[in-house]
Amino acid sequence: QTKVRFTLDWIPGATHGAFLIALQKGYYKAEGLDVTMDRGKGSAEVVRQLAAGVYDMGFPDINTVMDFDSRNPDAAFPVVMIGYEEAPAAIVTLKSSGITEPKQLNGKKLGSAPNDSTFKLFPIFARKTGIDAASVEFQTIDPALREVLLVQKKVDAIPGQIFNALLELKAKGVPASDVRYFMYKDYGLLLYANSVAASSRFLKEHPDSVRGFLRATLKGLKDMARDPELAVDAAVAFEPLLNPDIERERLKVALECCILTETVRKKGFGDIDRERLETNITEIAEAYNLPRRPKLEEIFDAAYLPDEKERLIETVLPAQRFKKSE
Amino acid sequence: MRKLQERLAPWVLTLALIAAWWLLIYLFDIKSFILPTPWETLQAIYKFRYPLFLHGMSTLATTLIGFVAAVVFGLALGILVGSSRLAYSGVYPLLIGFNSVPKAALVPVFVIWFGAGTIPAVCTAFMLSFFPVVANVATAFATIEPELFEVMRSLGATRWDITRKIGIPRSLPFFFASLKIAVTLAFVGSVIAEIVAGNNGIGNVMLVASSNFNVPLVFAALVVVGVLGVGMYAIFDFFERRMTAWSIRGGDALVQTIGG
Amino acid sequence: MRKLQERLAPWVLTLALIAAWWLLIYLFDIKSFILPTPWETLQAIYKFRYPLFLHGMSTLATTLIGFVAAVVFGLALGILVGSSRLAYSGVYPLLIGFNSVPKAALVPVFVIWFGAGTIPAVCTAFMLSFFPVVANVATAFATIEPELFEVMRSLGATRWDITRKIGIPRSLPFFFASLKIAVTLAFVGSVIAEIVAGNNGIGNVMLVASSNFNVPLVFAALVVVGVLGVGMYAIFDFFERRMTAWSIRGGDALVQTIGG
Amino acid sequence: MPFIELSNVDLIYGTASQDAASQTLAVSSATLAIEHGEFLAIVGPSGCGKSTLLKLISGLVQPSRGTVTVDGKKVVQPLKTVGMAFQNATLLPWRNIRDNVMLPLEIVEPYRSRQKIDRDKHRQAADVLLEKVGLAGFGDRMPWQLSGGMQQRAQLCRALIHEPSILLLDEPFAALDTFTREELWAVLQDLWSFRKCTVILVTHELREAVYLAQTVHVMSARPGRILKSSVIDIPRPRTLESTFEPGFVDLVHDLRHHIGLGKQQ
Amino acid sequence: MPFIELSNVDLIYGTASQDAASQTLAVSSATLAIEHGEFLAIVGPSGCGKSTLLKLISGLVQPSRGTVTVDGKKVVQPLKTVGMAFQNATLLPWRNIRDNVMLPLEIVEPYRSRQKIDRDKHRQAADVLLEKVGLAGFGDRMPWQLSGGMQQRAQLCRALIHEPSILLLDEPFAALDTFTREELWAVLQDLWSFRKCTVILVTHELREAVYLAQTVHVMSARPGRILKSSVIDIPRPRTLESTFEPGFVDLVHDLRHHIGLGKQQ
Ligand SMILES: Nc1ncnc2c1ncn2[C@@H]1O[C@H](COP(=O)(O)OP(=O)(O)OP(=O)(O)O)[C@@H](O)[C@H]1O
Ligand SMILES: Nc1ncnc2c1ncn2[C@@H]1O[C@H](COP(=O)(O)OP(=O)(O)OP(=O)(O)O)[C@@H](O)[C@H]1O
Ligand SMILES: Cc1ncc(C[n+]2csc(CCO)c2C)c(N)n1
Ligand SMILES: [Mg+2]
């Protein structure tokens, strides 16, 4: 049994179903892994902790990994499996604001934490959509508060992960029909998002454990794809304070928009499109003003992925692409 | 009569505060996702009593370890700083500088050193809470009447004798005051650390609850910390009444004057 | 001679601490994304001196407003709590309960009421810092020697006379101690609030810096807050030396004993 | 009707809620009538309740039984017209000697209202008094820089400065050497004959009592009762020479005898 | 070589860094030789430096010039063999009377090491002493529950309990009535003749000085110097009757005269 200290990106939830199911059904154990799973403290912290060896594996945003690896080549480590094939990044507004297309954000006020990954990508989004980023005003605000400020009309738009933002707004009494959002991916910003990464030391010392971990996670993912309710149950079992209804809804959105995307269903889970990732690296390096453009091999290492056959997912989900809101 | 009044006072005041809370919500029509009603909060406490209890105990344990360490360290440093002008002028500014820094920013550093878990929270509780003890003990020691020292010195007492038999007893009232400040800060410290980087505890509950839009549970968690704080206070109060009665023999002297 | 030693002590200690910091990094080979070296931090301070100055001033202003409000309120409440047993037993537990709660959790409520910006930060600084003043002033008032009261009462002094001429002067040493505790907490409070919801201030700098993995700048920001804290301390110290000299006539009495 | 009247006054220290063992009956059925302008001395064994009696008269302590009236009014709170010198010099440690002496002027009317205007006059008054008790030049010192006897003299000045109509002096000369003490006797006698205030002096020095007072009351051991009251009819102004005259010495011996009786009870 | 020796001792209060105006020359070229087992009294005007002299001998204060030697060794830190009764009763407010009296037993060897074992014996010793000074039954009271004179007596017990070889008493009876005072004279005389310790007594009562001491030293007004030393050759044990004998009264008058001279300077 190899010990694996694993950190999620944030609070455990149904979107982490793959990991939680694998943990609870003993898929990891079957691979000879003794996994401890902790909640994450945000992607940036996850990356630092992986680099420092506090955890062996984790679930950070790949874009944050790029950022870190570029600045700390000595401590760099790669992503070994993509989790979210499409980033849930979106700019969210209320319909009552009258904003119908991104360009209208010119001169408007955007509320976000400066360390929010969606916000950090906003300059690329702006360039792609013709927004004059310099004309947009920013309000620094904790992630927990941005939806409130949007409802209070103290800001005109907020960047955020779509499945969180919609639910947050709903909890504040705003139905999805009153919300308009612009997904980054619909404007040609085809980013990957949260992904499984491993510290460089763990990769070197236990390459087979990493492989085993990914295999077991895939098994969990397949369970989740077959029956999302399993993921909801696993999440509530892991963290009893969660509300299953909210988790269910969040998962539904997440699966549709970002996890079981068309590409995943066609080509299997976890791998990358080289060209697409290269483009991403270039865009991120520019947007983040990185000291150097990391090479793709530094960011992603496919060597630990199971075979493509194993990575194909059967899903009962309607093959319906997550649509732009109207 | 008086005694009964004194016993009832905190309850009456608590009820008044709850009423005010309710009134506020009623008058300004505050949405429950901003501020839940006391009733909703109570329901959340009941509904989640089991996790709240477990996480509460975890926070309490973390807090207590950090707090006890802070008291021991604070007492020692306070005695040093209060007994020597050189230590006072050397150490005090540094302590102030250190304590002006938000400890939350240092939590990730501790996580990286000590790993995720209880130790960073204990460290945070410790770091947040030792300074009031230092400040009060130092001031108490620095202001000891020389006459009391002379009594001891004329007996050829050692420095430690003087500290034990004069310094500490004389500082007790302000030591207890600093304990009260320190314990609240220890709670704040461990909860903050739990929010930033914990896997357990009330801070974690707050974070999960807020990510689930369960604002009543967030407030329930806050109430639990508050109650834990008051519980600690009750313990201090018990000892304080016994150990510092000599210092408050004046009782209500100021009130007696005009008859408040 | 002594005087010079005392003047140098804080600098020597600071240098020692910086050396220890460096040594730590050197010995344990700590990466700069965890803990930057003093030199990197200094470079960051120099490089970002202009924004650090501006944001530092903003934080200082916020802190001072909250701090002054806290001192005024804390003094008043402390006098009340220290002068009346009923107020003591009624108010103290509530204060403890309130202060055990991490104020960071309440910042959002203020942001929702007052909007993002300076007001929530001022409120946070205030809420975090008033309690030490209350606790110390209350204890000082409760332990005033009845003999001193009697002097005033035999002259037919009013309650306010007694407060002004006995209570406040006698409490001064511990009032100053509480100011030192309070000002550090006020800084922590405003920085925390700036992190949650501010467009200005050191907290904001820290947040932006950490989002860019610019750890040296984070520490530079921490150093700036620390220096601001020490600056405030220097001001208090100036007044304290003048106003409470009577209480420390003992000077180094404990040290003199054995010749420390 | 006498100016100050104590009728059947008991004083029990310790609150009613405490057990009886820790309660102390300090003064027991004390009855005393003091005329306006009288100079009274109280003597008695240590711990018999003399200081307590002064506190009862000043209203600092309320009787457990019986009543104290001053000027016809029952005393229920501290009087505003007394000057009190406590047994332990209770100077405020944060004020220098002059400011300590001037304290009553900041509290008591009419001085209080004129504080700002009369600042210099008040300072002078304090310095004059300090000089009278032999503390010229010590106005700027802090209390702890003075010897025990000097502190006591400074406290005496504080009791006198606002020219109170009732002067309560609790062993004001106990820490003084014979010479200083006798000088102050003269000062006090002059002051009293000039101002005609009512003076109650607690002392252990029988010569002092007889020299200064019109009536000397002897208290019994605790619980203190008034055992005997002697009227001293030595003519005034009395001088130090009077204290060596046979009549004076006899009075002292007589008082001594009665204190001895009181103590043995 | 005398047991305690002061040679040309000056004491200046106020640190060297302060301006000269706020410095006080309290004792000036004091020279004094005290034999082992001697009973010495010091008298002098208020503020002349008597308390300071005691502090110099006990090592609580270091001379600014000159040296103090005890038992042949220069005094550079507080002695461990003194019992000191301060002018103001400095009882620890957080201890009851008995625990206050027992304080020296917790500090001074050999009692200190036997504290745990001899706890009951020590308590008894304290109670016996308290009874001797008339405070039987007050052991459990807190200091503030005692009258001024009672506190002073409790403090005297504290100075005696560890049977120190040097006893420094600073006006130990100032707050006591004549009878209690005279009772304690007898107690002190007995104790001294029994234990043969060295006693230095500061007092304002000349009768007290002459009654108790072998030698009485008169100090001048500040800065205090030793003006005159009188050997009292009244045989022992002295009784209260002795104090009324002409020889005694003459000695008192002689001392009085010298204090008067000292004061006028
Ligand atoms: N605050 C108090 N609480 C309890 N008992 C007290 C208090 N003050 C005084 N006593 C008791 O009351 C009695 C009388 O005290 P008081 O101070 O009046 O005596 P006194 O005559 O002034 O004595 P002395 O001459 O020694 O000053 C004493 O037995 C004392 O123990
Ligand atoms: N701590 C001090 N700082 C400065 N001056 C002091 C200090 N203590 C005493 N003095 C001064 O030294 C002188 C002698 O004081 P000391 O207490 O020895 O007098 P004393 O003879 O005991 O007088 P008393 O009979 O009034 O007690 C006094 O003039 C006093 O003002
Ligand atoms: C107290 C606290 N609240 C929010 C964040 C921001 N944050 C970091 S990760 C994440 C979710 C997705 O990864 C969010 C919202 C933080 N760092 N600390
Ligand atoms: Mg008395």
Ligand SMILES: [Mg+2]
């Ligand atoms: Mg003296």
